Amino acid sequence: MNAPIFLNDMGVVCALGAGRAQVAAGLFADHPGGLTDCDDVLPGRTLALGRVQAALPDLSALPTALRGRNNALLDLALAQIAPAVQAAVERYGAGRVAVVIGTSTSGIGETEPALRAWHATGHWPESFAYAQQEMGSAAAFVRHRSGATGPAWTLSTACSSGAKALASAARLLRAGIVDAVIAGGADSLCRFTVAGFNALDSISDTRCLPLSATRAGINIGEGSALFLLTREPGPVQLAGWGESSDAHHMSAPEPSGAGAIAAMREALDRAGWAPTDVDYINLHGTATRHNDAMESRAVQAVLGGQVAASSTKPLTGHALGASGAIEAALCWIALADNPSGRLPPHWWDGQPDPELPALALVAPGAVAAGPLQRVLSSSFAFGGSNAVLALQRMPGA
Numbered sequence: 001m002n003a004p005i006f007l008n009d010m011g012v013v014c015a016l017g018a019g020r021a022q023v024a025a026g027l028f029a030d031h032p033g034g035l036t037d038c039d040d041v042l043p044g045r046t047l048a049l050g051r052v053q054a055a056l057p058d059l060s061a062l063p064t065a066l067r068g069r070n071n072a073l074l075d076l077a078l079a080q081i082a083p084a085v086q087a088a089v090e091r092y093g094a095g096r097v098a099v100v101i102g103t104s105t106s107g108i109g110e111t112e113p114a115l116r117a118w119h120a121t122g123h124w125p126e127s128f129a130y131a132q133q134e135m136g137s138a139a140a141f142v143r144h145r146s147g148a149t150g151p152a153w154t155l156s157t158a159c160s161s162g163a164k165a166l167a168s169a170a171r172l173l174r175a176g177i178v179d180a181v182i183a184g185g186a187d188s189l190c191r192f193t194v195a196g197f198n199a200l201d202s203i204s205d206t207r208c209l210p211l212s213a214t215r216a217g218i219n220i221g222e223g224s225a226l227f228l229l230t231r232e233p234g235p236v237q238l239a240g241w242g243e244s245s246d247a248h249h250m251s252a253p254e255p256s257g258a259g260a261i262a263a264m265r266e267a268l269d270r271a272g273w274a275p276t277d278v279d280y281i282n283l284h285g286t287a288t289r290h291n292d293a294m295e296s297r298a299v300q301a302v303l304g305g306q307v308a309a310s311s312t313k314p315l316t317g318h319a320l321g322a323s324g325a326i327e328a329a330l331c332w333i334a335l336a337d338n339p340s341g342r343l344p345p346h347w348w349d350g351q352p353d354p355e356l357p358a359l360a361l362v363a364p365g366a367v368a369a370g371p372l373q374r375v376l377s378s379s380f381a382f383g384g385s386n387a388v389l390a391l392q393r394m395p396g397a
Contacts, residue, residue, distance in 0.1 A: 005170040006394070007227045008234035011080030012329040014223030014316045015050035018076055024333045026315065030364065032347040034315040035207055035219055041194050048207050050221020050317020051189055062144075065131035068107040069188040071141040073224035073322075077184065078145055084228045085146050085182060092179040097148035100168045101139045102161025102185035104321030106154075107132035109190035142182055142226070150178045156321060158381035159284070160243075161185055162225065163324025163389055167241040169229045179230060185325035186224035193320060194220050208287035208318075210311035210346070211296060211361065213353040215287040221317020225329035233394060235336035239374070240273070240390035242266030247384045252290050254384060257298030263386040264302045264376065271390040273374060275303045280334070280343060280368070282327050282377040285311020286318055291380065293356055300357035303376075310346035310362040324379035328389055331375045335393040341368035 012019070015034035016026030026033050036053070039046040056072035057079070078085070089097050114128035131137060139154040155161050155168065162185025169183035197203050197220060204217040229238065243266070246259030253260070268275065281303065284295055299309060312330050319326050334344055345364040352358065377389045 003174060003231045005173055005229055005238045006232060006234035007236040007238055007332060008230050008232065009081040009084040009228045010225065010329050010332045011077035012225040012326060013052055013054055013073055013076045014319065014326050015052060015221055016315055018054035019080055020333060020337055024337060027330055027333065027344055028342045032207065032314055035317060041191055042198060047203065047205055048219045049189060050219055050319065052222055064127065064129040065137065066141050066144060068110045068132050070103065070106055070109065070138060070186050073188055073222065074138060074142055074186045074226065075145060077224040077226040078142060081226060081228050088180040088228060088230065089147050094147055094149040096150055096179040098150035098172050098178040098181045099139050099142045099146065099148055099152035100155065100165045100181060100183040101142055102155045102165040102321045102325060103135060103138045103187055104156055104158055104161060105187045105190055105193055106135050106137050108192050109188050112191055138186055146182055148182060157385040158383065159320055159323055160379040160381035160385045160387040161321035161324065162326065163328065163377065163379040163387035164243060165325065166227065166238060166328060166389060167243060167387060170238055170241065173229060173231055181229045182226055183229055184224065184226035185322035187222055187320045187322040189220060189222040202288050204287065207314050209348045210283065210285035210287040210313060211292050211353060211356060211359065212348045213351045214349060215289065215292060217288055218286045219313065219317040221319040223316065223319045223322050223326050225322065225325035235394055236332050237392045237394055238389065239392040240267045240271030242270065242388045244386045245384050246386065253294040253380055255294055257294045257301065259384050259386045260295060260298035260378065260380055261301050263388040264298060264378065267376060267388040267390040273390065277374050278303055278307050278376055279372045280308045280375045282331055282344065282375065283309055283311040284378045284380045285313055287313065295378065295380065296356040296359055299359055305358050306360050308343050308362050308368065309359045310344050312344050314347040324387060327377050328391065331377050331391050335372050335375060335391060339371055341371050343368055
């Protein structure tokens with residue numbers, strides 16, 4: 001089955017806010033927001049982080065294994081698409097609705113204080129269950145809350161997880177295994193991941209500056225984005241996707257961008273697009289030395305230097321396993337909820353790195369010639385796991 005796949009509905013929560021309206025307002029604001037200065041993550045250091053400020057649902061009535069900040073972020077995004085999900089369950093049957101979630105932190109944030117309590121008392125807190133930190137907790141939670149009983153699993157391929165979840169959902173639908181999929185990603189801030197990136201000397205204390213000559217690393221963020229995918233027409237089509245694995249290094253990307261190039265070209269081929277068909281690309285854009293160098297070469301090789309491009313991580317932080325889903329949600333907003341054709345801005349200091357190919361970075365307030373039609377969203381992860389999504393606005397969106 002080679003049926004078209006559609007993103008029929010979308011829910012999102014990130015540092016810019018909760019829900020499409022809040023996130024869109026933050027995305028297109030005149031001044032960069034989203035990040036907050038936090039001094040409670042790394043001892044003795046204040047960091048700009050993409051921490052979610054929205055009130056999260058209370059999960060205390062659920063089994064302990066399903067509680068935690070990661071699942072609360074998922075719950076807030078799921079609530080935004082609950083009517084569409086319920087309609088899909090009623091229309092197709094619960095067993096024909098699947099769940100695919102990308103994450104990397106899962107419930108590590110709950111394990112950290114529990115481990116400190118164990119060291120102090122010799123006992124695990126009653127509020128902690130080992131299953132909270134299992135990767136599968138995310139999909140199990142969404143399955144439990146949504147009433148879907150079809151296939152359910154969690155993907156964890158580092159920073160490509162959220163994007164790969166959407167590609168996996170599309171394959172399920174094209175195989176005819178299910179008729180609807182709840183797919184996306186979630187990750188929550190925790191000391192473990194921040195300390196890990198700090199050990200790699202990849203953390204910026206202040207708002208990150210993707211592609212700048214002065215870039216100094218990433219801002220870690222958190223959030224969740226969920227989509228309802230079906231074969232029924234919706235406002236945005238998942239026109240194509242590309243995945244590759246260059247396996248160059250545990251944490252550094254392949255310098256020439258070969259894996260990224262392969263994923264981008266596969267997404268274009270699957271969508272049936274020429275490079276000139278792309279109106280905008282949402283860059284992975286982490287503001288690390290190696291990623292930005294690799295990615296700028298890849299974009300130049302595949303699309304040239306004229307396509308509008310930006311990294312939105314200075315607004316959301318890098319939400320790791322959720323980033324691909326959150327950035328797909330930002331693209332969804334730019335396509336389906338944006339009649340004036342506003343372009344997601346690239347916030348930086350305006351100092352290009354002379355060693356990188358020049359890209360057409362979107363200035364704040366920039367507007368396309370008309371409503372955006374076709375966009376790419378790139379996600380590149382540790383271990384050389386690469387994923388690129390091709391998203392297309394449908395008539396009437």
